[in-house]
Amino acid sequence: MECKKEQNxxxxxxxxxxxxxxxxxxxxIRYHLKNRELPGCCFSKDAEKxxxxxFEHFARLVMEKKI
Incomplete structure (x- = not known):
């Protein structure tokens, strides 16, 4: 499969x-999952920064209805 890096x-x-x-x-994705994380694209702009x-930060944001 061809990588669509420029498009991504x-x-x-x-x-x-x-x-x-x-x-x-x-x-x-492979890197972040190995480290019990999600990639930045799963977060809002402010949370990503x-x-x-x-996973815990993501869960807090979901519980606070920020994602």
Missing amino acids: LKNCPCSYDPCSRKGVCCDC TYDRS
């Missing part, structure tokens, strides 16, 4: 600029 970058909300996985969603991508 247009919609990638990740604010961590030096990330080598930016736009390569399969690598990004905190760099807290933990």
Whole structure:
């Protein structure tokens, strides 16, 4: 399967600029799940900027109806 990195970058909300996985969603998801996290695209813009991508942070945001 061909990677659509350039197309993915247009919609990638990740604010961590030096990330080598930016736009390569399969690598990004694999990396974050391995670390018990979700990728930045699962969070609101404000929540993503905190760099807290933990499952627990995501759950809190859902419970607070912020996602």
